[in-house]
Amino acid sequence: MLDSVKALLSSHEVVVTVILNSVDAVPLRRVGLQPVLAQLAAHPNIRLICSADTSDFSLWDSSLRSSFNFVFHDCTTFAPFTAELEVVDDVHELLGRKARRVGGKEGVTYVLRSLPENAKNLFRLLVGEVLAIMDDEGGPDGENPGVEYRMVYNKAVEEFICSSEMAFRTLLKEFHDHQMITSRKDVLGTELLSVPFQKEELEAILEDLMS
Numbered sequence: 001m002l003d004s005v006k007a008l009l010s011s012h013e014v015v016v017t018v019i020l021n022s023v024d025a026v027p028l029r030r031v032g033l034q035p036v037l038a039q040l041a042a043h044p045n046i047r048l049i050c051s052a053d054t055s056d057f058s059l060w061d062s063s064l065r066s067s068f069n070f071v072f073h074d075c076t077t078f079a080p081f082t083a084e085l086e087v088v089d090d091v092h093e094l095l096g097r098k099a100r101r102v103g104g105k106e107g108v109t110y111v112l113r114s115l116p117e118n119a120k121n122l123f124r125l126l127v128g129e130v131l132a133i134m135d136d137e138g139g140p141d142g143e144n145p146g147v148e149y150r151m152v153y154n155k156a157v158e159e160f161i162c163s164s165e166m167a168f169r170t171l172l173k174e175f176h177d178h179q180m181i182t183s184r185k186d187v188l189g190t191e192l193l194s195v196p197f198q199k200e201e202l203e204a205i206l207e208d209l210m211s
Contacts, residue, residue, distance in 0.1 A: 016045060042069070
């Protein structure tokens with residue numbers, strides 16, 4: 001297929017601009033995919049513009065880097081991907097669906113796979129606490145019950161998941177960025193943390209984390 005595409009491009013004068021987001025994403029790191037992209041990028045009728053999210057991307061295989069012939073620009077913002085994720089939620093709202101954030105259990109599993117062990121343990125702790133409250137009291141319609149921030153932090157320290165509140169906040173930010181958790185304040189101003197998924201999904205997530 002690659003040879004056919006290159007032959008077709010060579011038979012025309014048209015220049016094709018390909019815009020690829022996250023060229024270093026895990027699905028694109030599979031064996032064989034990067035060489036295909038590099039060969040396409042090396043074709044004179046192809047202009048490849050892409051973004052990369054890992055700092056060591058420029059240190060990849062030198063032959064591939066030569067074929068890509070990239071001009072690098074540092075566009076780091078350190079901003080969370082809230083704009084992109086909000087667009088998805090807005091579309092779900094327009095279609096009358098409840099936004100599923102990172103895609104339910106499968107999305108959470110995919111994100112957690114790329115996070116360190118202490119992040120997985122913290123999410124396991126939070127999901128377990130939310131489910132415990134659901135079993136005892138049940139949550140208000142349309143919203144899962146919240147767990148006190150301070151209580152979750154204290155348990156995280158007791159289980160050696162984190163050693164400081166700054167580390168705890170850093171882990172929570174990762175979950176917030178992927179919309180895996182929510183936070184709000186009650187009438188007394190107490191910060192509450194919750195997980196915006198259905199009970200069946202939470203139980204399946206917890207089972208995976210415990211295995």
